Amino acid sequence: MTKTWVTPGGVHPPENKHQSLTLPIGALPIPEKLLVPLNQHIGAPANACVKVGQKVLKGQRIADATGAVSVPMHAPTSGTISAIEDRPIAHSSGMSAPCIEITSDGKDSWIEHEGIADFEHSNPEVLTKIIADAGIAGMGGAGFPSAIKLSPGHTRPIDTLIVNATECEPYITADDSAIRERAAEIIEGIGILSHILGNPSNILIGIEDNKPEAIAALQPHVADSGISVVSFPTKYPSGGEKQLIYILTGKELPSGTLPADVGMVCINIGTTYAIKRAVVNGEPLISRVTTMTGNACGINRNYETLIGTPVSHMLAHSEFNEAACSRLVMGGPMMGFSLTSADVPVVKTTNCILAPTYSEIPEDEPAQACIRCGMCAEACPASLLPQQLFWYSQAEDHDRLEAHNLFDCIECGACSYVCPSNIPLVQHYRHSKGEILKAREEKVKSDHARGRFEFHQQRMEQAEKDKEAKRAARREAAEKAKASAATSTGEGSAADIIAAAQARAAAKKVSPEQQKAKFERSIAGAEMRVQMATEKLAEAAAEQSDEQKNILTAALDGAKQKLEQAQARLADHIEQHQELDSEQVK
Amino acid sequence: MQEFAIILVSSILINNYVLVQFLGLCPFMGVSNKLESAIGMSAATTFVLTLTAMASYIVDVFVLMPLGLIYLRTIAFILVIAAVVQFTKMFIEKTSPLLYRVLGVFLPLITTNCAVLGVALQNASKDLNFMQSSLYGFGAGAGFSLVLIFFSAMRERLAAADIPAPFEGAAIAMITAGLMSLAFMGFGGLV
Amino acid sequence: MIDSIAQQPILAALIALVGLGILFGALLGYAAEKFKVEGDPIVEQIDELLPQTQCGQCGFPGCKPYAESIASGDAINKCPPGGQSTINAIASLLDVPAPELDAEHGEEADLKTVAYIREDECIGCTKCIQACPVDAILGAAKLMHTVIADECTGCDLCVEPCPVDCIDMLPVKEGLRQWHWPAPAKTADLIASDRAPHNDEGRAA
Amino acid sequence: MILQSIRFNAIVLAVFALITAIILASTDSLTRDKIAESERKAAQRKLLEIIPIERHNNDLLMDVQPIPQRFWAQLGLKKGGDIHIARRDGLPIAAIVPALTPDGYSGNIAMIIGINFDGTIAGVRVTEHRETPGLGDKVDLAKSDWILDFDGKSLVNPEQDGWDVKKNGGAYDQFTGATITPRAVIHQIAETLDYFSQDSERLLAQAAVNLERTLESSDE
Amino acid sequence: MAFKQITSPHAHAAQNTTKVMQLVLWATLPGLAALCIQFGWGNLINVVLAVVTSVICEAAIIKLRKRPMAFYLRDYSAVVTAVLLGLALPPLAPWWVVVVGSMFSIIIAKQLYGGLGYNPFNPAMVGYVVLLISFPIQMTTWITPLALLPEGVSHPSLVESLGIVFSGYSPADGVTGATPLDSFKHSSGLVVDQIYQSDPLFSQAMFAGVGWEWVNLGFLAGGIVLLATGIFTWHGPVAMLAAIAVMSVIFWDGGSSQSPGSPLMHLFSGASMMGAFFILTDPVSSAVSNRGRLIYGALIGVLVYIIRAWGNYPDAVAFAVLLANFAAPFIDNYTLPRTYGHTDRRRATEREEDA
Amino acid sequence: MSDVTASEVVKNGLWTNNPALVQLLGLCPLLAVTGSVVNALGLGIATLAVLVGSNTIVSLIRNHVSDAVRLPAFVIIIAAFVTCAELLMKAFTYDLYQILGIFIPLIVTNCAILGRAEAFASKNKVGLAALDGFMMGLGFLAVLVALGAIRELLGAGTLFADMHLLFGATASSWVLQPFGENYSFLIALLPPGAFLVTGFLIAIKNAIDAVNKRRADAQRIAPVKGAKRIRTTGHIS
Ligand SMILES: Cc1cc2nc3c(=O)[nH]c(=O)nc-3n(C[C@H](O)[C@H](O)[C@H](O)COP(=O)(O)O)c2cc1C
Ligand SMILES: Cc1cc2nc3c(=O)[nH]c(=O)nc-3n(C[C@H](O)[C@H](O)[C@H](O)COP(=O)(O)O)c2cc1C
Ligand SMILES: Cc1cc2nc3c(=O)[nH]c(=O)nc-3n(C[C@H](O)[C@H](O)[C@H](O)COP(=O)(O)O)c2cc1C
Ligand SMILES: Cc1cc2nc3c(=O)[nH]c(=O)nc-3n(C[C@H](O)[C@H](O)[C@H](O)CO)c2cc1C
Ligand code: SF4
Ligand code: SF4
Ligand code: SF4
Ligand code: SF4
Ligand code: FES
Secondary structure, eight states: OOOOOOOSOOBOOOOOOGGGGSSOOEEOOOOSEEEEESOOSSSOOOEEOSOTTOEEOBTOEEEEOOSSSOOOEEOSSSEEEEEEEEEEOSSTTOOEEEEEEEEEOSOOOBOOOOOOSOGGGSOHHHHHHHHHHTTOBOSSSSOOBHHHHHSSOOSSOOOEEEEEOOOOSSSOOHHHHHHHHHHHHHHHHHHHHHHHTTOOSEEEEEEETTOHHHHHHHHHHHTTTTEEEEEEOOOBTTTSHHHHHHHHHSOOOOTTOOGGGGTEEEEEHHHHHHHHHHHHHOOOSOEEEEEEESTTBSOOEEEEEETTOBHHHHHHTTTBOGGGBSOOEESOTTTOEEOSBTTOBOOTTOOEEEOOBTTTSOOOOOOOOOOOOOHHHHHOTTOOOHHHHHHHHHTTOHHHHHHTTGGGOOOOOHHHHHOTTOOOHHHHHHHHHHHHHHHHHHHHHHHHHHHHHHHHHHHHHHHHHHHHHHHHHHHHHHHHHHHHHHHHTOSOHHHHHHHHHHHHHHHHSOOHHHHHHHHHHHHHHHHHHHHHHHHHHHHHHHHTOHHHHHHHHHHHHHHHHHHHHHHHHHHHHHHHHHHHHHHHHO | OHHHHHHHHIIIIITOTTTTTOOSHHHHHHTOSSHHHHHHHHHHHHHHHHHHHHHHHHHIIIIIHHHTOGGGHHHHHHHHHHHHHHHHHHHHHHHOHHHHHHHGGGHHHHHTOHHHHHHHHHHHHHTOOHHHHHHHHHHHHHHHHHHHHHHHHHHHHHTTSOOOGGGTTHHHHHHHHHHHHHHHGGGTTOO | OHHHHHHSHHHHHHHHHHHHHHHHHHHHHHHHHHTOOOOOHHHHHHHHHSOOOOOOTTSSSSHHHHHHHHHTTOOSOOOTTTHHHHHHHHHHHHTOOOOOOOGGGOOOOSSOEEEEEOTTTOOOOOHHHHHOTTOOEEOOTTSOOEEOTTTOOOOOTTTTTOTTOOEEEEEOOOOTTTOOOOOOOOHHHHOOSSSOOOOOGGGGO | OHHHHHHHHHHHHHHHHHHHHHHHHHHHHHHHHHHHHHHHHHHHHHHHHHSOGGGOOSOTTTOEEEOOGGGHHHHTOSSOOEEEEEEETTEEEEEEEEEEEEEETTEEEEEEEEEETTSOEEEEEEEEOOOOTTTGGGGSTTTOGGGGGGTTOBTTBSOGGGSSBGGGTOSBOOBTTBOHHHHHHHHHHHHHHHHHHHHHHHHHHHHHHHHHHHHHHHHO | OBOOOOOSOOOOOSOOHHHHHHHHHHHTHHHHHHHHHHHTTHHHHHHHHHHHHHHHHHHHHHHHTTOOHHHHHTTOHHHHHHHHHHHHSOTTOOHHHHHHHHHIIIIIIIGGGTSTTTOSSOHHHHHHHHHHHHOHHHHTOEEOOGGGOOTTOOOOOHHHHHHHHHHOOOOOTTSEEOOHHHHHHTOTTSOHHHHHHHOHHHHTSSSSOTTHHHHHHHHHHHHHHHHHTTSSOSHHHHHHHHHHHHHHHHTOGGGOTTOOOOHHHHHTSTTHHHIIIIITTOTTTSOSSHHHHHHHHHHHHHHHHHHHHHSSOSOOHHHHHHHHHHHHHHHHHHOOOOOTTOSSOOOTTOOOSOO | OTTOOHHHHHHIIIIITOTTTTSOOSHHHHHHSTTSHHHHHHHHHHHHHHHHHHHHHHHHTTTTSOHHHHHHHHHHHHHHHHHHHHHHHHHHOHHHHHHHGGGTGGGGGOHHHHHHHHHTGGGSOHHHHHHHHHHHHHHHHHHHHHHHHHHHHHHHSOBSTTTHHHHOGGGGGGOBOTTOTTOOOGGGTSHHHHHHHHHHHHHHHHHHHHHHHHHHHHHSOOOOTTTTOOOTTOOOO
């Protein structure tokens, strides 16, 4: 029995895990159409590398990773690309984002692939590359690209590998059933990880004590492998990365740091399975275990689900009763988000589809006033004061929110769960976090705008001064001319007029040097614009917004033209003057 | 020793200048929106109060009384207060620019804080000695600070309350102050 | 000496008050010279809070001048782009009650907008470039112009000068990255009727 | 520069001070007598309530004798005090004795007790107290007539045991809900009467001396 | 297929505010029963009268504010306030005393701040203190406990009680008397043992004061039930009772004539237990964090003792609670718990320096 | 500032910018001495007199003092007036003086007075300044008396008691006692009552203002939105 530590707070919602564990992991028929969102996780969206109408094979790469924090996408089955366009995706906002639609050909034929059987002798970097190319993103939570977690360059060596098999959310049994049926492969995956990380001294599989079968399934495989299976009392949210680290090691992750900073890596147990498949079998991540549960479904069980399977397809094969369903949740009842449409596809982080009835999860009661009873503070695993956060969130007092460590809230929902007044606390926090981040962003922007405005003002002032100087020069010239005209001729109005006109012309005629300087200035200006536009364009390219790119390309062209023009004019000018000069010399 | 303790308890709690004697209410209402400013105001007021209590004692005993000019107390004390405030301002500015940035804006306000003049006048009419006068001054300041700081913390909390429209702002602040002074009545009879 | 003065009430009063007056006047005179008021840091702080849209809706040529005006006592409710949140922030900074936005200066927009030039209509007259306070428009005479969306503050100062009306203020598209949860509805607004929403078990049947 | 500023400002303020001083000093000299008169009247009023102007013809405020220190404790006085003597045509008829009881509900109750030289009470007034409004403050004449019950009473009327509230078997009413305040007052009055019985002769003697002295000084 | 967009978490515990309030109401029953047994029908009448007035006031204000009435009335908070006020008032107080107190509680102390959850001061205690200050006679007329009634006299029957409350008859002789704390306070000059012997309130008691000890035990029992059901944490009540005990031990003074009384007497007299478990636990107006509640409770305990021992008021729970309410927001600013991942506790006024 | 009209000054003082209810100045006497109408009236009249006097003089000398000594000079002027008032009250209404006690000299620090001197009198002509002083004083007096009346009525059940302190012996009979002899509701007379009643007065004023505003809004044509915009980038050629 390894020592475990106890986190503060936490709640014990009814587990409801037995329903989906009666049957083994099943498989669904291949849906007619699969929808692979390019934006599956926190990082940058992937970049489609196929065209509409193109035929693809199962496991074929259909989108490339862009930028550092990004993973590629693969075709979950063989078929034809039937669309690349915006579709509603699995996101709390219910918004649409670019997706690749594949119309299945029903053959499900694999692209050629090959794994490395003896990974022990491979270079960790090669393995990491394989994991990256297999499109593996964390399957336990935020969907962070796993390869990055594993890649070297950590500030300190990794001495602890934590495998997260907690699955503390009610209803979800994806990890549990995967362990029961695939323990050997999972352990092999952990072996790969251990190899990549340079054999960390501690390898811990953290699992709640409500999964005795899973623990039993793991035990035979970990015997003298250096891996310990640590079980601890069931409590939500033990599975949170920070909480799990504390439970298993007694160390807290300092606020604002990553596990890697304290020499740890925490990875979901489903992810280890995917890593094994990728390295040993050469299969990219195109399917995952997803729990289909809730009383609005006649069949509750786990499925090996292809990424891109529309939720409606899963429901259709689970005796779904829409009328009875109070809400459709992707994820568990504590952290999952509601889906506004059943057409959204399963993604790499989808561990559960929950379709509860009204009696299971009734509609939310309207919130009553917070009575500051403190039940939320008792439940908070991060030792925050949720009621104060809520209060200041209502008052929109951002300073106080930050002083109360709003950003250490892991949004676990334990506080809302216990709140007797039914206050949607987590939504308040999410809103406030969003507002604060937005305000920070706007602050940066407005500082930038201030700089630009000040620069603009300076420029205008300078221009005004130049103009004023010019005007003064002109006036002077005119006066001089007048004076000379008056003294020289004295009579004869025609002569006067001519002289005045000449003087004006002389005044207007800027000296060649001035003229040249002006041209040079405009060239410098144009050059600056070109440079600016180029930079913007590069940035936009990185961010993949086509519309903006088009605009900017046009702008760049314009700026370039202007530059050319200016240069041409300068050249003309110089030529002329050389002519003039030579004439004068003559 | 006990006498000093009694003076302090009496001036801070039982005869609290703000809630019981009704002195210094304008800054109490005006500078209690933010805890930070309340703390600054408190520090500045306590300092000035103590100093004025001392200075006005000196003026009273060594100038006004011998000359038989008791009726000039008001005008003499107000001059003393203005001078002390000015002096404090200069002094702080010179010695601690940081403190000056915090307290500076509050200093001029103190001139018209009637608690300051009130303490000077009360001390004079009570025939206290120098030590007692200074203690009363300090106690008055401490009492003022105590309620001002607590009050501002409370007002900050009220910022998110669902107060009926006509009562928002000054009205609810008054009512809160009323309930506070209700609570302070509990100290009656302590000494 | 003191006694003899005390005998003369008027004289005594004169001496006491004039003495204090001189002392005090001297002190203040000294202070007035010694501690002249320097630059006002409050202006910077106010300017920090203003949105820097530089749109001139407040009646001042830019945010900084308005900040200066506020520091010297102007109303704080004249900046529509900043809206109520900016007013609140300034009110909190200055410790004054927060007024509502003065409608004479415009209304707070729900959506942030940026300028967009319909390029095929643009005749390249450069007027918009001159109008833009933050140099966010690119282009050259007789050539098509374009707005760098990232730089545009949405002040819409370029719209009016355009002779061919080819500039639109388009709302900034909110993407997944910008989206965040809205604040939950207030209960008082939520329940229109006296009855709380029922638990519709019936629908399950 | 600094000197100039100092001088200028000093002069301005001094001018102000000058003008105000003149105005104030003249107002003061105009109102001084009137104020003194008012103050005197106010101070006299309580005394006059006990021994009305018809009964005496001396200046109560001026005709005082200090209380000997050995009686301070009995009268509850910490710093001693003065007894005012009322006379009619030079003859002492009554004394007004200050007394204080610490046994009030909330702290000290100060009073003055007028005692005729025959040992009966001429009148009692509470001058200072902090008793609960609505309860104990009925000892104040402004709130209730209770205090008038003592007029004409003496150490023998009622008897010794009678100097208590009815609840404790005495002769005087308590107030509804408040026994402590009246009890304290009653006890202190009894104490004061007791003191007077011990000290009245000395007072009379001293009064005669005082009278002589004043006559002498007025003769001069 | 379209579904609602609802924020997580989707599951909720069964607890709700209405149930919390109802539980508090149930928990007052032992105390109420003890009061009725010891002092007759008076408190029951108080409670009923206060509840009726409070609910009417609450409904009227909600109506004025054009808010949904049933929704707000359903939270039972006005009833809790009323019941606690009714329990605190002296039995057989005239009806208008109860009505004025309830109106003050609900309208001024609660609804002016926006109703449930927003009031910075404990409404029931505001009502109580206003009454105590305004009507000292009515508020200090207590009933003699059952055991001390003179031979042949009993507490008025329900009908008689109603008559007393509504038409102002005065109770029969011997039925009113002082409370132990009151009695103790005014037996100056006697050493404690003498008081215990001479005053039947103490001499016939088991350990604190006749009748009152039962009432306090009643509230203690109810309070322990609430503690066990997790309605509040132990911090506030324990801190308060401990502070009272410590203070009375320190100043026990060997039972001399200066002694303000024994710890047992202070813990089981007056409103000590009711205060500890029902009043200072009012979540709305107390400090929020556990550490804050420790300070808050201790502050109340100390203040109760100080005012009892040296102040004007024999029982000081109401004042102490209001004073601590006043300090609570300030306490809150400095008693934040240490958040996961931070080495230090933060102050609420701290600004982000590096942001 | 010089563009204010006399009618605006009147309205400002009495309602819109009432020193007690809106500016929250002069609170100490406002709360401390309003236990009865007579006290309120006494202090209110004294304050009014001082306000008119100081505003007038300040306005007269406004161009002759330097910035450095402006405040102290004003303070001296105010203090002089207050001392005069104090001496006069002492001489002629001694009992009232005793009751109002320290609050007479404290008129000096009544923020409303210095506030008006600073904000108005030092910037306006004598006539207007005097009017402003009068109106502000009247506004203050009105609130004082209203508070005094409410508190006296609620607390002691009387109205116009002890008026002889101010108006001589005949006034003793003015007292009204609508609730009968034994009525008392002490809280209204004690400090908490002062705060609470003031709070309610402010709320009532707010409510009236809100109704007026709604009515005015319904009638007025909305101002041109964004009418006051200017160009930040100068002329466009
Ligand atoms: C913005 C962001 C950046 C991250 N950067 C790293 C990183 O550089 N190295 C790393 O090992 N993990 C990194 N992580 C992964 C986290 O350590 C964590 O495992 C991941 O967020 C999953 O968290 P969850 O599912 O508990 O929410 C990052 C996560 C986020 C959200
Ligand atoms: C409240 C909360 C509960 C979580 N519960 C689990 C869990 O039960 N199992 C799990 O694997 N990850 C859970 N996570 C996500 C983990 O924090 C962490 O992101 C994940 O284990 C990292 O592994 P991955 O990168 O392979 O997904 C939870 C996160 C939060 C915030
Ligand atoms: C708030 C309060 C104020 C009191 N004020 C007084 C008071 O001023 N005078 C007094 O004699 N008793 C006062 N009492 C004491 C009680 O009324 C006490 O019960 C009574 O004096 C005891 O007398 P009894 O023998 O008539 O019951 C006060 C009690 C309380 C609670
Ligand atoms: C444990 C507990 C104690 C309470 N104590 C009080 C109390 O002392 N006084 C009161 O008015 N309301 C009390 N309430 C009810 C409720 O919190 C009160 O009405 C709110 O203060 C009104 O906003 C209590 C509620 C609970 C749950
Ligand atoms: S649990 Fe709910 S009602 Fe209780 S303090 Fe927390 S937010 Fe408020
Ligand atoms: S959601 Fe945040 S505040 Fe609420 S319990 Fe979880 S960590 Fe704590
Ligand atoms: S209205 Fe606001 S954003 Fe526009 S210029 Fe003025 S301060 Fe800046
Ligand atoms: S003002 Fe209009 S037409 Fe002129 S350059 Fe700008 S966009 Fe083109
Ligand atoms: S009148 Fe303003 S502080 Fe007292």
